Structure formats: C-alpha cells, structure tokens
Amino acid sequence: MLEHYTEAFVLGNKTSKEMDAQIVLYTRDFGKVAAKAKSARKMTSKLNGHLQPLNFVSARLIEKSAGGQRFQIVDALTIDDKQALNKNPENAQKFLNIAEFINEMTFEAHQDLRLWQAIKKIFSPVGESLEEKIIYRGLLKILGFDPEHGSCATCGNSQINYFSKTEHIFFCGKCAGKIGDNQLLLI
Ligand SMILES: [Zn+2]
Structure with a gap:
C-alpha cells in the first residue's frame, strides 16, 4: 500500500446508498482518479464537504497494489472553494458541464500536466467571463x-x-x- 499527497480537482461525487462515496478527481500527479471515500455519507464529518464538484483540494490517497478499487481517499482539504462559482454563480451549470466533459474525455491514471494547468485556469477565473467555446476548443486541443x-x-x-x-x-x-x-x- 502506497500513500500519496496530490493536488486535485473534484470532477464528480456520487454518494451511494452504501456508506462509501465514489469520487472522481483530476489529480496533478496521476491524472484522472476514481476513488472511494469511506463513510463519506455519514460525514457530517468534513471529508465529503471538501469533496464537492468544482473544488480544488489537497488530497491524501491510499493506493492498493492489488484487488478491488485502486485508490481510496483518506483525507482532503479544500484549497480553493468553488472560486469559479463564487465569482459567477449563474455559470454553475456551465462549469459542471465542462467538468463532466473532462471526465468523459479522459482515461484514468494518465498524468497530463497541460490538462491540469488548463483545469486550474478554467476553474479559477479572476472575474473574466466564461467563453465556453474557447474553453472547449482549448480542451479538445490538449486532448488531441x-x-x-x-x-x-x-x-x-x-x-x-x-x-x-x-x-x-x-x-x-x-x-x-x-x-x-x-x-x-x-x-
Ligand atoms: Zn459538413
């Protein structure tokens, strides 16, 4: 079992009926990672609050060498709490759509620092308006x-x-x- 610390962007969070939540992160170090967060649902505890879509987090991951799901999130701390949303709340759905697009278009465990930099730029805008077509064209170029x-x-x-x-x-x-x-x- 290996332990990793990495910056990550939360692409999606599916909290299931069981206690484990399925989180999709885009990490700086491993690219897209699907991971479970144990007991995220009964968290009034803090972890699930940090693992909301569009958050940038500092994540601690446990990597299993064999059997079952490869990654588990054991800790996450928000670095940048929905910066993009706070600046442009009317754009929430547009940002969620872009996050979903990145999720659909990427494979797990392929590190891509260009994409990571693009994600940081797209989802941490400093007041500029959201030019969706330009963002999608830029992402498509990075994705090949x-x-x-x-x-x-x-x-x-x-x-x-x-x-x-x-x-x-x-x-x-x-x-x-x-x-x-x-x-x-x-x-
Ligand atoms: Zn045509």
Whole structure:
C-alpha cells in the first residue's frame, strides 16, 4: 500500500446508498482518479464537504497494489472553494458541464500536466467571463483533437462548429443539424 499527497480537482461525487462515496478527481500527479471515500455519507464529518464538484483540494490517497478499487481517499482539504462559482454563480451549470466533459474525455491514471494547468485556469477565473467555446476548443486541443486542423466528418468543410463526444469527430453546422445528435458539443 502506497500513500500519496496530490493536488486535485473534484470532477464528480456520487454518494451511494452504501456508506462509501465514489469520487472522481483530476489529480496533478496521476491524472484522472476514481476513488472511494469511506463513510463519506455519514460525514457530517468534513471529508465529503471538501469533496464537492468544482473544488480544488489537497488530497491524501491510499493506493492498493492489488484487488478491488485502486485508490481510496483518506483525507482532503479544500484549497480553493468553488472560486469559479463564487465569482459567477449563474455559470454553475456551465462549469459542471465542462467538468463532466473532462471526465468523459479522459482515461484514468494518465498524468497530463497541460490538462491540469488548463483545469486550474478554467476553474479559477479572476472575474473574466466564461467563453465556453474557447474553453472547449482549448480542451479538445490538449486532448488531441485540435479543432484548428479538424474538418466536418460528413462534407469535409473546415468550418466546424460541433464535436461528437461519442464518435470523437467534428461537424459543420449544416451537417450537425441533419444528425441531431444530443452528444454533439457546440464549439
Ligand atoms: Zn459538413
């Protein structure tokens, strides 16, 4: 069993009926990590409060070498408490959508410091407005789908406006309208 300390951003928190909560973190040191937090639910105790989506935390993880889930969160302390939300409460859902997108588009245990830096920048804005399309285009580039070099998967148009989260391909506005896929992201 190994113990790690890492900075992390909380992408998601599913508190189940059992006592263990399933937390998805994007960590500086390990990339995305799905971990359980024991007894998070009965916490009036502090841990679950720190493990809320969009929080930056300093996390202590236990890594098991074999059997069951690899990581467990044993401690977490908020570094930056929903900075983005506090500055722009009306943007809460937009920030949650971006966090969900990062969760959907990443694999576990792939460290990516460029993505980590992008996450820090996106979710700790200093008062600037949330330009969603610019954020998504920047994230796609980091994730290896550079919109600058993309073209519509149907007609080849280099003017692209949508990205398919399921197929990982781009579409122009015209062709996207014909598909009507709700997995399409406006970029
Ligand atoms: Zn097209």
